[in-house]
Amino acid sequence: MKILVAVKRVIDYNVQVRVKDDGTGVVTDNVKMSTNPPDDNAIEEAVKIKESGKAKEVVAITIGDDKAQETVRKALAVGADRGIHVKVDGIVEPLAVSKILKKIVEKENPDLVFMGKQAIDDDCNQTGQMLAAILDWPQATFASKIEVKEKSLEVTREIDEGLETIEVNIPAIVTCDLRLNEPRYASLPNIMKAKKKPLEQLNASDLGVDTKARIEQIKVEEPPKRKAGIKVASVSELVQKLKNEAKVI
Amino acid sequence: MSILLIAEHNNTDLRPFTFNAATAASKINEDLHVLVLGNKSDSVAKAASEIPLVKKVIHVDNEIFDNFTAENYTSTILKHVDNYSHIVCSANTFGKNLMPRVAALLDTSQVSDIVNVISEDTFLRPIYAGNAFATVKSTDKKKCVTIRPTSFDPAPSTGGSAEIVKSDPGDKFESSKFVKREEIKSDRPELGTARVVISGGRGMQNSDNFKLISDIADKLNAAIGASRAAVDAGYITNDHQVGQTGKVVVPDLYIAVGISGAIQHLAGMKESKVIVAINKDGEAPIFSVADYGLEADLFEALPQFLEELNKLNSIQK
16 A cells, blocks of 8 residues: 655744735745644654555655755655655645645555645645545545554544544545644654655646636735733632623623 | 525534524625535524525435535535535534535635635635734635634524525445544533633643533533643543634633643634633733733632632623
């Protein structure tokens, strides 16, 4: 079995994001970037399945500018066997990402495609479902547990009401929740070894995918600021304020 | 052209967020139609027809919709979209799972999680965990939009009498099978729509200590929330998680207990009308969004809080 895992480079989850003064986006210069957190879970799960003997190869793919390669190198350092970087500059919407991934799926013929359930930059939560749609594959979204069976996966999904379990036939798409597993850290020797693992480079334009934006970003602005609150000295003062000032209890 | 709202329901009742989504949908286009896909779901179609904003209900009743899989929903939705400019539903786990599958097959770039309607093609949506708001314009002919339900008031549920039209399902998807759903039943209000929410974080230390929170929740008729740290640690189940990758809540009162206030948690609660933070670390970021901050050990503060509430003559429900 072969597992393709899609990873995205995003602003690190610990960074306090700032909006650019001209309203064209957020500040990314000199800002720490990392792999999108649930994509780390996707890689970890694929590597675990390989370690259990149920998969033979894990291929990591990223789509983005030159620096996006860092995310593939990191995936290689934690156990992916080889990498693919599809180069494209600027914002690529999930629909275009899914079309690029479809081309790669047709070339690589993986049995499973894993990725994070949402990217923490655009918060779209679309790519996995879109890829499943255009491949006509089943989708198991928001996965917090995956059991690999002979020709299917049993996946526990986190939904608003609690948990849902579904069984999807292979080939399938899985989008991963942060609770799926605990991603490992890359050791220094493995980081060095990852530099020697193969990383294929392609251009989105060579794949024949139109990546032109369908959604115009008109402006990006700061969210409304909350006005500063107060500190109360005691629980009784708190309850009194909630009752008589805020009038919420 | 009209707008088509995909109803979320449990085959008996409409889920509450369908009413919020109806409000948003009718702001985009007043000719609002609702598509109900269910199994033995006549009561749902009837409920949808009684929403005064709704002009028409299309009802497809078939056993393939018993468990609401995105695959079976999608083929039927695609059969019904011809006369619509917009397909919309709520941006909760139901809509997040479903809408991109529909959008991709319509070759539409979906607009996720809108919090405001600016015009029929332009919407406001949060990005970067709500640290920025983007105004975006969809240039696709048919638009697929998911709606952050807590940003819109629920539509009135009675007084309407829209026509209900029966229709047929699309193809059944064979490669996916529902196994089971473990819903956590609770007598408390739903987290997404509760007037008061009290949430616990890592500071709660274990699941038993959540009793301190549930005692207060009982008193205030509140829903119980949690930070991701508390859920990851197993103190409480995932359906309680508030934040960027959990639920977004906008209650009148949000009480954060033992929650430091990571960006990802704030994304799920900072639009609440009144925020209270109880934390022993006076530097915790949660205090920067709190209207009322109490720097205290929660194990002393929560029992006192309950005691003070018990002293009150009346408490709003």
